[in-house]
Amino acid sequence: MITLKEALKLSSKELEDLKANLASEIAKHPELNAYIDVNNVGSGVPIAVKDNIQVKDWSITSGSKILQGYIAPYNATVIEKMLKAGLSPFGRTNMDEFAMGSTTESSCYGKTLNPHNADCVPGGSSGGSAAAVAAGLAIAALGSDTGGSIRQPASFCGIVGMKPTYGRVSRYGLGAYASSLDQIGPMTQNVEDAAILYDIISGHDEKDSTSADMNDKVSDKLNPARKLRIATLPKYIEHASQDVKDAYSKAIEALKNAGHTIVEKELLDAKYDISAYYITATAEATTNLARYDGIRYGRRAECKDLKELFINSRSEGFGEEVKRRILLGNFVLSSGYYDAYYVKAQKVRHIIKDEYAKVFEDVDLILSPVAPTTANRFGSLSNPIEMYLSDIYTISVNLAGLPALSLPICKSAKGMPVGLQLIAKAYDEQTLFDGALSLEKEINYKG
Amino acid sequence: MFEVVIGLEVHVQLNTKTKLFCSCPTSFNHKQNTNTCPTCLALPGALPVFNKEVLHKAIMFGTAIDATVNKTSYFDRKSYFYPDSPSAYQITQLYTPVVEHGKLRIDFENGSHKIIRINRAHIEADAGKNIHEGDISKVDLNRAGTPLLEIVSEPDMRSAEEAVLYLKKLHAIVRYLDISDANMQEGSFRVDVNVSIRPKGDEKLYTRVEIKNINSFRFIQKAIELEVARQVEAWEDGTYKDEIVQETRLFDQTKQETRSMRGKEEAADYRYFPEPDLLKAVISDEMMALYSKIPELPDEKMERFIKEYGMSEYNASVITSSVEMAKYFEDMMDEGISAKNATTWLTVELQGRLKGDMNITNTHVDAKKLGLLVKRIEDGTISGKAAKEVLDKLVEENLDVDGVIDALGLKQVSDTGALEAICDEIINANQEKVAEYRGGKDKLFGFFVGQAMKASKGSANPQTINEILKAKLG
Ligand SMILES: [Zn+2]
Numbered sequence: 048m049i050t051l052k053e054a055l056k057l058s059s060k061e062l063e064d065l066k067a068n069l070a071s072e073i074a075k076h077p078e079l080n081a082y083i084d085v086n087n088v089g090s091g092v093p094i095a096v097k098d099n100i101q102v103k104d105w106s107i108t109s110g111s112k113i114l115q116g117y118i119a120p121y122n123a124t125v126i127e128k129m130l131k132a133g134l135s136p137f138g139r140t141n142m143d144e145f146a147m148g149s150t151t152e153s154s155c156y157g158k159t160l161n162p163h164n165a166d167c168v169p170g171g172s173s174g175g176s177a178a179a180v181a182a183g184l185a186i187a188a189l190g191s192d193t194g195g196s197i198r199q200p201a202s203f204c205g206i207v208g209m210k211p212t213y214g215r216v217s218r219y220g221l222g223a224y225a226s227s228l229d230q231i232g233p234m235t236q237n238v239e240d241a242a243i244l245y246d247i248i249s250g251h252d253e254k255d256s257t258s259a260d261m262n263d264k265v266s267d268k269l270n271p272a273r274k275l276r277i278a279t280l281p282k283y284i285e286h287a288s289q290d291v292k293d294a295y296s297k298a299i300e301a302l303k304n305a306g307h308t309i310v311e312k313e314l315l316d317a318k319y320d321i322s323a324y325y326i327t328a329t330a331e332a333t334t335n336l337a338r339y340d341g342i343r344y345g346r347r348a349e350c351k352d353l354k355e356l357f358i359n360s361r362s363e364g365f366g367e368e369v370k371r372r373i374l375l376g377n378f379v380l381s382s383g384y385y386d387a388y389y390v391k392a393q394k395v396r397h398i399i400k401d402e403y404a405k406v407f408e409d410v411d412l413i414l415s416p417v418a419p420t421t422a423n424r425f426g427s428l429s430n431p432i433e434m435y436l437s438d439i440y441t442i443s444v445n446l447a448g449l450p451a452l453s454l455p456i457c458k459s460a461k462g463m464p465v466g467l468q469l470i471a472k473a474y475d476e477q478t479l480f481d482g483a484l485s486l487e488k489e490i491n492y493k494g
Numbered sequence: 495m496f497e498v499v500i501g502l503e504v505h506v507q508l509n510t511k512t513k514l515f516c517s518c519p520t521s522f523n524h525k526q527n528t529n530t531c532p533t534c535l536a537l538p539g540a541l542p543v544f545n546k547e548v549l550h551k552a553i554m555f556g557t558a559i560d561a562t563v564n565k566t567s568y569f570d571r572k573s574y575f576y577p578d579s580p581s582a583y584q585i586t587q588l589y590t591p592v593v594e595h596g597k598l599r600i601d602f603e604n605g606s607h608k609i610i611r612i613n614r615a616h617i618e619a620d621a622g623k624n625i626h627e628g629d630i631s632k633v634d635l636n637r638a639g640t641p642l643l644e645i646v647s648e649p650d651m652r653s654a655e656e657a658v659l660y661l662k663k664l665h666a667i668v669r670y671l672d673i674s675d676a677n678m679q680e681g682s683f684r685v686d687v688n689v690s691i692r693p694k695g696d697e698k699l700y701t702r703v704e705i706k707n708i709n710s711f712r713f714i715q716k717a718i719e720l721e722v723a724r725q726v727e728a729w730e731d732g733t734y735k736d737e738i739v740q741e742t743r744l745f746d747q748t749k750q751e752t753r754s755m756r757g758k759e760e761a762a763d764y765r766y767f768p769e770p771d772l773l774k775a776v777i778s779d780e781m782m783a784l785y786s787k788i789p790e791l792p793d794e795k796m797e798r799f800i801k802e803y804g805m806s807e808y809n810a811s812v813i814t815s816s817v818e819m820a821k822y823f824e825d826m827m828d829e830g831i832s833a834k835n836a837t838t839w840l841t842v843e844l845q846g847r848l849k850g851d852m853n854i855t856n857t858h859v860d861a862k863k864l865g866l867l868v869k870r871i872e873d874g875t876i877s878g879k880a881a882k883e884v885l886d887k888l889v890e891e892n893l894d895v896d897g898v899i900d901a902l903g904l905k906q907v908s909d910t911g912a913l914e915a916i917c918d919e920i921i922n923a924n925q926e927k928v929a930e931y932r933g934g935k936d937k938l939f940g941f942f943v944g945q946a947m948k949a950s951k952g953s954a955n956p957q958t959i960n961e962i963l964k965a966k967l968g
Contacts, residue, residue, distance in 0.1 A: 226771050256544065
């Protein structure tokens, strides 16, 4: 597949042909189920869009039955920015319902397959976007990352996925999961494309109060020759599988070869991350999803009075995982439990932030696993807790609001891609991309 | 003997141009669901953006009630499902409100005062409206997201009278500051009353009953009196524990009773937590300096009127009780008339003539007209009696003052030449009486004045007649 950088040089005639070709290729592989449907806006370079980013006049449903029939009446800020930059929203990609999941299995549109092995999950929640790029069915895609939802599927599918610093990319028009953690980010074939797409979608937006008042760009000054201090986390990776450990060693060697300085550091035990994350995310989610009540839009269930309208619409409209998180969120916010859970989780969040800040006093980047394993087989996570634990390497980055980029390092013994992530300090996307570009060149991963 | 304990929560709709978290207009009476956008409809992905104009009004209010205005305040989500609440949470300020610890003075007719403490005033978003038509319920979200200031008093009031005095003063302050239309009928000044009773001398608070959304001061007074009577009766009958429960009741104005709004209900758990879509609301030093300069408030104006115009405390309090009245009075004074006359003609003559829905803001007789009318009395153009006739006409029709005076032929003749001729005639025709008068019968002076006025058909300026006759009769 042509890269984003190359595609941006195509004539409108060439783009038209490219899109026609893409559409027919997508139609030829329905079993992959990366796309929910394929529509196009404008005449620019086609970019696949996750089903929770609002595109005017498209059906946008966050992979949920409760939003069936809903047509978005406005564009997300990232879509406006894409259109201005000569990119076209092209196709809506599958996702875990309301971005709650790590496998894309909870979508109401059915599961998406991993292009590297049809028995394996593509990861999630941006599994459709990752699979589309990995299968050569998209030049690039947008995903959203609340606890690893861009980086983990990127790692499982062997592509590049980047989560910007919280506040770098406007959340206006992103169907909210957890407001203080969500970020939209690029999912691409390589690091440079990620930088280009990141530059296009980032920047201050008055419509998002949490948007940072910063507009600096990175792709025109990418410098893989910079020599950086990069932290490794020997203790932290003990929880990872052998495949991931091997990839980690390989990446360290590559970074050393490229002339970077490696220093060993430690972070807080990741079990605290899991608790703080699931309390914060579900508390926010439970209120963010309360608007789906069957009154104004989306799917309304049969009912005989108001109470039934609420209860039936929500009982029928939400899937199991979403219900579980709504219940959990309501529990941690209820009176008598608020201090013990929500307030404590915010304290832990501060500690996590401080821990990262301490490490970044000494280093430019941190090298970390993305997931403990490669893509698991469908149905192999027997309970929700196992799935939650598989997020241990990604969620602290969201809790601390940091930028991170997942890139493929090698393949496992079974031929599945293994990705690792680099993490930078807040707003230091430049160093993140510089380091990632250097590692990408040195590793020379071939999908 | 019982003591009544009353606390009041007032929702004041702030008169900003746009809503609290989006740029939709706040105007009334538009077609249903037209003043809406993705944010106030709570569409997927829409986000709130705080309208800072609301802080300006909060600073003004905080300054007016001598409160602490927090330079940093925070927003919280309050969760509950209701069709008129699109996001199913209200954005409000639970943990750190913008205004705290204020106070307000109420004045009793006997001249004594009392301070009512105000616990807090916080910013929050209004809900939409549910409209029920038979089996069908509709939702209008034009009002959803309109900014409210919820003003919460301490339970400091001890009677319905005190509660109404507090509300009237609060209403006047809000209007003086012009931060709200504060129209009770239209719902931009909504009152919830918390009432409980306790044996006199008891310090603890007993079960408090909330009476919601009563839309006039008179009904509030009545509702409180009825609720207090209900509670006292229950206490005396020994049924207090069973009958008086913490609940919300409605005031039924036709049946003249308060009535339980819902059946037994689990205590609502609003699951408050900090709003993650908004930053803290910060008041800069510049903003604080600018908006804490507030217009003259009712109490200050009253004191000034007493001092400046020698007004009685009662008249001053009547004139300053509403910003419209005070403004009307001050506009009248621009005509250069006496405060005493201005007060009488405004509070007695004009107000006595305004019937039904008419009031000083919608009558034909604006302050300039009434001021001019008083001036015409003071400069001798017409008599006070004639002015009443003019005012009758002015209230009925939109006419100008001098035009009406002319049309009714009420102008007093002050032309000395014409009046001298009249006086000469009277003296010539009554030579005998003139002799008697000059002989010492002083009382006869009134007779000559009466005759002269009669001859002028009442149009003569009595003052001038007096002077002429005095001179001629010696
Ligand atoms: Zn709006």
